[in-house]
Amino acid sequence: MADFDVDAARRWARFDRRSTLARRADDQLPFVDPDNLSGRGLILDTCVYIDQMQGRAPELLDDLIEHRTVNHSVIAIQELMHAVGALNPSDRRTRSVVTQIGRLVKAMPSHRTFTPDADVLGRAGLLSGVLCRLQGYGKSHRMRALHDATIFLQARKLGFVVLTANTADFDPLLQLVPSGRAVFYRPVATAH
Numbered sequence: 001m002a003d004f005d006v007d008a009a010r011r012w013a014r015f016d017r018r019s020t021l022a023r024r025a026d027d028q029l030p031f032v033d034p035d036n037l038s039g040r041g042l043i044l045d046t047c048v049y050i051d052q053m054q055g056r057a058p059e060l061l062d063d064l065i066e067h068r069t070v071n072h073s074v075i076a077i078q079e080l081m082h083a084v085g086a087l088n089p090s091d092r093r094t095r096s097v098v099t100q101i102g103r104l105v106k107a108m109p110s111h112r113t114f115t116p117d118a119d120v121l122g123r124a125g126l127l128s129g130v131l132c133r134l135q136g137y138g139k140s141h142r143m144r145a146l147h148d149a150t151i152f153l154q155a156r157k158l159g160f161v162v163l164t165a166n167t168a169d170f171d172p173l174l175q176l177v178p179s180g181r182a183v184f185y186r187p188v189a190t191a192h
Contacts, residue, residue, distance in 0.1 A: 004118040013126045021134055021172040029167060029174075032064050032185045040181065041069035043114070043155040045148070045164035046079040047187075053100050056187035064163070064185075071160055072113040075150050077105055116154045124150035131172055149173060156180040 042065070051057040080101050087094045116124070128149040132142050148169045155162045161181040164170050170182045 004122040006122070009119075009123050009126055012123065013130060021175050023168060023171055024175075026167075029171060030181075030183050032060055032163075032183055034060055034063065037064050037067040039068060039161065041071055041158075041160045042163045042183075043071045043073055043151060043158070043160040044076060045151055045162055045166060045170075046076045047165050048163055049076065049080060049104055051165060051187045053097075053104070055190050058185060058188050061163075061185055064183075070112065071158070072108040073151050073154055074113065074115040075147050075154070077108070077113070079147060080105060114154060114158060116150055117157075120150060120153045120157055124153045127153065127173070127176065130176065131169075135172060145169065152177070152180050152182065155182075 048057070048061070052061070084098050084101055087097060124146060128142070128146040131137070131145050131149065135145075137145055148166065152162055152170065152173045154160075156177065156179060161183050162170065163183055163185070165185050165187050167184050170184070174180060174182055
């Protein structure tokens with residue numbers, strides 16, 4: 001049987017929230033600071049890989065990644081591989097994207113790639129359920145909330161900071177679990 005304590009998780013999840021969590025102003029959130037790039041190891045949210053592949057990652061991310069230890073979650077691999085499966089094989093761009101994602105996943109060192117354990121997965125299910133209820137997320141948002149909560153709690157357990165551009169979903173997670181850590185960045189616009 002998996003090592004998951006249902007009762008302990010339910011006690012932990014007694015978040016005293018009965019209403020929607022408001023998105024805080026940017027100046028109240030931890031954004032990447034070009035004057036303070038050192039710190040805890042990072043675990044990358046899936047949007048970081050996508051922004052890097054699509055040329056939307058700011059140069060500041062390269063500096064941050066150079067100063068910190070970068071770690072990866074199997075959840076991000078799962079989301080990237082979902083994209084591979086969802087791409088239209090008839091689209092001429094698909095082959096290039098699949099190749100890029102393949103290279104990216106293969107480049108993740110095994111000693112820096114982590115699989116969430118039963119405790120993280122169970123608590124992430126509970127946390128994402130609370131988040132979906134409080135925020136009124138519909139069915140289309142529920143799986144994303146589960147993945148975000150899993151990466152967030154996995155980083156918390158391992159002592160890492162989640163690097164993400166996703167303020168909309170990670171700000172409420174930070175409000176519900178202030179002991180977790182995330183640092184945000186703003187993607188750059190690309191010319192089409």
